[in-house]
Amino acid sequence: MDDIVNLKNIVERAKNYDSEAFGQLYDMYFDKVFRYAYYRVGNRHEAEDIAEQVFLKALESIPGFEWRGIPFSAWLLRIASNLVIDYYRSNKYKTVDIEEETNLALDDSHDPEYSAIREFDRKEVIKAIMSLTEDQQQVIIMRFIADMTNEEVANAIDKNVGAVKALQHRALGSLSRVLGEIYNETRSR
Amino acid sequence: MRRGVDEIFDECIKAIRxxxxxxxxxxxxxGEIDPEFGPMLMAAARLIKxxxxxxxxxRKQQARAKLLESVERKQWESGVGRKAQKGHAVKTPRWRAVLLRAGVVAVAIAVLSGTTVALARESLPGSPFYPVKIAVEKARIGLTIDKGKKSKLYLNAAQERISELKRFKQNDVHYQYLLRATAEDIALAGGVSGGSHNREFEESLDDMAQKNREVLEDVLEKAPxxxxxxxQRALTNVTRDKGKKKDSNGDNGAEDNNKEPNSGNKSEEIKKVNSGERTPSPSKVMPPKTPEPSTPKTPEPSEPSEPGNYWQNKHENDGSEN
Incomplete structure (x- = not known):
């Protein structure tokens, strides 16, 4: 409860263009927005670009933000979702190859071998996610990558909780099949 | 049955996370409650992992700095007072705006009579008379059409803010507010006059920097x-002039040092700002300013503010406008 009150206070200050408050919101949500974008576009640099754009767009739109049961993170991810759509509408994504991303996206916080394994795993997950429908991708990434509740996801994508659960159910079913296939392909090489 | 599985699934996800x-x-x-439970849980766990x-x-830090710069720009573009004014100006027809301004001035003149005049003139932020003082300033500027005079009035207002802030301690909330207000007035004066293209504006700013260098160095940090x-140009000029003076005086330059013990550090600060090098705010890194005997830091409403500059200029402008 205190967290929500505190967050509302920060957002109110950010609406008056308080740079400290905006800095706090950035620190709280940048990684989450980045993760969402990363699993939507499959490229670290593009995801960083999109995450950066999300906060610049948020700066433009924040005076109109109102607390109507929509969590702030859901509002940010809605902006991110629109930017991802713009990204796919442009021809830019055609030049980005997920395979080539593997070396670029090595996690610099761990040793190289560990990072390579993790990145390989991520690449498989991204490929599997890309095989889902747009709505399924949204739900799966928000629920399990961005750690949002069903209610928060429902708010972010303008659907009811029942629809979110149904999308999640179908998406996980598809993912388990696709990941199983990728796993089998990898082992047979 | 379906709902039961969903709840258990969510519980497991939470526990795994x-x-x-x-x-x-x-x-x-x-695992036995539903044939799909196992594969779905494994897929979800892999996503979480x-x-x-x-x-x-x-990259994250660069984006953060860029964002905060944009926030600062946005803040200045839509400053609280100006935001209200701009919003009003867009919606209000010009004749109504003129009448409104005339009305404000009429009311302000009516209000500013007798003792109210003296109280408002000497008032400081926090005083009930201070908003009257600001309202009159704004009305006067708003009614001035000539850009040169308007710029001069903004600079007078900035000078008045400097006189006011010298009466507060640096850590006082009013001090910080007045720094911003000074920066805003200087920005508006520059905007009206054409800024660096206007020699009169530059000379006035140089003059202000000569008299209030340390304060303007703090203002620089808050400036849009x-x-x-x-x-930066005005402060660099002052620093250069002081340096020349010191060189020509030789050891006698110690007199200057006695007056402004931090001048060396501050000059260094300006050079860094000019070269684009980011440095922490002077108010954070520098020792407190040496108090000036003629302008105590603590508010003393009974004592008049610095004579000669602001109200004197205002009266001069009154004459020229009429």
């Missing part, structure tokens, strides 16, 4: 991007 349970443990406990991807830290070049 918090490292309270492993996937295997959940499967051992609930993949969620530890992080952005490049350097549009006002920074002019301020």
């Amino acid at each position: 918090n490292n309270e349970k492993t996937v295997e443990k959940c499967l051992g406990e609930y 993949s969620a530890d991807v992080a952005p490049n830290m350097e 991007p549009s006002a920074k070049p002019a301020l």
Whole structure:
């Protein structure tokens, strides 16, 4: 409860263009927005670009933000979702190859071998996610990558909780099949 | 039945995320409740495991700095007072705006009579008379059409803010507010006059910098991007002039040092700002300013503010406008 009150206070200050408050919101949500974008576009640099754009767009739109049961993170991810759509509408994504991303996206916080394994795993997950429908991708990434509740996801994508659960159910079913296939392909090489 | 599985699934996801349970443990406990439960839980657990991807830290910090710069610009573009004024100006027809301004001036003149005049003139932020003082200033500026005079009035207002802030301690909230107000007035003066293209504006700013160098160095930190070049130039000129003076005086330059013990550090600060090098705010890194005997830091409403500059100029402008 205190967290929500505190967050509302920060957002109110950010609406008056308080740079400290905006800095706090950035620190709280940048990684989450980045993760969402990363699993939507499959490229670290593009995801960083999109995450950066999300906060610049948020700066433009924040005076109109109102607390109507929509969590702030859901509002940010809605902006991110629109930017991802713009990204796919442009021809830019055609030049980005997920395979080539593997070396670029090595996690610099761990040793190289560990990072390579993790990145390989991520690449498989991204490929599997890309095989889902747009709505399924949204739900799966928000629920399990961005750690949002069903209610928060429902708010972010303008659907009811029942629809979110149904999308999640179908998406996980598809993912388990696709990941199983990728796993089998990898082992047979 | 479906709902029961969903709840158990969500519980397991939460426990796995918090490292309270492993996937295997959940499967051992609930794997039999639904044939789809196991594969779905494994897929979800794999997604959670993949969620530890992080952005490049350097890139993240660069984006943060860029964002905060945009926030600062936005803040200046839509400053609280100006935001209200702009919004009003857009919606109000011009004849109504003129009448409104005339009305404000009429009311202000009516209000500013007798003792109210004296009280408002000497008032400081926090005083009930201070808003009257500001309202009159704004009305006077608003009614001035000539850009040169308007710019001069903004600079007078900035000078008045400087006189006011010298009566507060640096850590006082009013001090910080007045720094911003000074920066805003200087920015507006520059904007009206054409800034660096206007020699009169530059000379006035140089003169202000000569008299209030330390304060303007603090103002520089708070200034909007549009006002920074002019301020930096004026402060650099002062620093250069002081240096020349010191050189020509030889050892006698010690007299200057006695007056402003921090001048060396401050000059260094200005050079860094000019070269684009980011430095922490002077108010954070520098020792407190040496108090000036003629302008005490604590508010003394009974004592008149610095004579000669602001109200005197205002009366001069009154004459010229009429």
